[in-house]
Amino acid sequence: MSFRVGVVTFPGSLDDRDAARAVTIAGGTAVSLWHADANLHSVDAIVLPGGFSYGDYLRCGAIARFAPVMEKIVDAANGGLPVLGICNGFQILCESHLLPGALTRNDHLHFICRDQKLKIENNKTAWTVDYELGQEIVVPLKNGEGGYVADGYTLDQLEGEGLVIARYLDANPNGSHRDIAGISNQAGNVVGLMPHPEHAVEALTGPTTDGLGFFTSVLTSLVKNGQVAV
Amino acid sequence: MVRIVVDVKLKPEILDPQGRAVLGALGRLGLDGVADVRQGKQFILTLEGEVDDAILAQVDKIAESLLSNPVIEDYTVRVDR
Numbered sequence: 001m002s003f004r005v006g007v008v009t010f011p012g013s014l015d016d017r018d019a020a021r022a023v024t025i026a027g028g029t030a031v032s033l034w035h036a037d038a039n040l041h042s043v044d045a046i047v048l049p050g051g052f053s054y055g056d057y058l059r060c061g062a063i064a065r066f067a068p069v070m071e072k073i074v075d076a077a078n079g080g081l082p083v084l085g086i087c088n089g090f091q092i093l094c095e096s097h098l099l100p101g102a103l104t105r106n107d108h109l110h111f112i113c114r115d116q117k118l119k120i121e122n123n124k125t126a127w128t129v130d131y132e133l134g135q136e137i138v139v140p141l142k143n144g145e146g147g148y149v150a151d152g153y154t155l156d157q158l159e160g161e162g163l164v165i166a167r168y169l170d171a172n173p174n175g176s177h178r179d180i181a182g183i184s185n186q187a188g189n190v191v192g193l194m195p196h197p198e199h200a201v202e203a204l205t206g207p208t209t210d211g212l213g214f215f216t217s218v219l220t221s222l223v224k225n226g227q228v229a230v
Numbered sequence: 231m232v233r234i235v236v237d238v239k240l241k242p243e244i245l246d247p248q249g250r251a252v253l254g255a256l257g258r259l260g261l262d263g264v265a266d267v268r269q270g271k272q273f274i275l276t277l278e279g280e281v282d283d284a285i286l287a288q289v290d291k292i293a294e295s296l297l298s299n300p301v302i303e304d305y306t307v308r309v310d311r
Contacts, residue, residue, distance in 0.1 A: 058296070058297070059299055062296065062299065066296070094301070095299065100301075101301060102299055102301040102302045104244065104245070104302060105247050105248060106247070107245055107247050108247070109247045109248070109251055147245075149244060149245075149301075149302060150301070151243075175245065175247075
């Protein structure tokens with residue numbers, strides 16, 4: 001008896017296995033979803049994993065946005081289904097207009113891969129309730145196009161409504177405006193994050209287990225919302 | 231055959247690190263006096279039939295929704311006869 005968390009595989013997804021594993025370690029049931037299958041298979045939440053969907057052709061996430069499964073996900077997300085987009089998943093959420101802004105080429109042009117310190121700035125979303133407000137965590141970061149950009153009005157709105165869920169600490173790795181690492185929609189069910197919490201869920205393979213909180217949070221919030229696991 | 235050309239470029243306020251890298255290379259190649267370089271994309275759609283307003287409207291919509299991201303990019307559509 002546990003909640004079903006779907007993990008979508010697009011052609012070029014890399015981190016779908018790790019995301020599914022993180023779901024399992026958190027206590028959920030990972031359900032594989034296929035990009036060409038316009039069916040969400042009764043999942044309670046969805047993770048859009050990192051990678052290079054459709055080879056990052058055109059723009060990162062631009063083609064994935066039009067995948068059959070994404071049409072269903074956009075509708076479900078607008079209806080309140082928790083959706084977490086990590087790295088390429090974050091790019092897909094922005095291209096789908098589920099989140100504002102866009103992710104652009106790192107300002108220094110280099111692909112960056114390192115352990116990154118973050119500060120959790122909103123612990124009210126479906127994916128962050130298990131964190132303390134202001135908690136500092138360390139998870140891997142690996143991207144070439146991770147610079148979060150939006151116009152000044154949108155940035156002020158995100159800050160004003162507390163929708164910046166995580167910010168880079170110590171050094172900004174990619175030129176993101178206002179050190180933004182992750183954001184949420186107003187309802188708090190859709191979250192996009194550039195670093196990779198799914199790679200920090202086990203001591204054997206991760207720098208920490210700090211990332212697990214994202215995956216336990218969604219299970220916690222499903223219970224809080226009165227949903228029953230089947 | 232008629233060609234429709236869609237040019238996509240980053241909005242002026244968006245940082246273009248690739249253009250900046252090209253600018254740096256120009257200096258190293260001895261081309262001085264270039265103030266700025268911006269890198270864009272061009273899509274050339276070759277049509278089997280003729281172009282009419284309905285097709286142009288469709289291409290415009292596709293340029294806005296798929297070929298460009300209006301958050302960071304501007305686009306233009308022109309017919310190349």
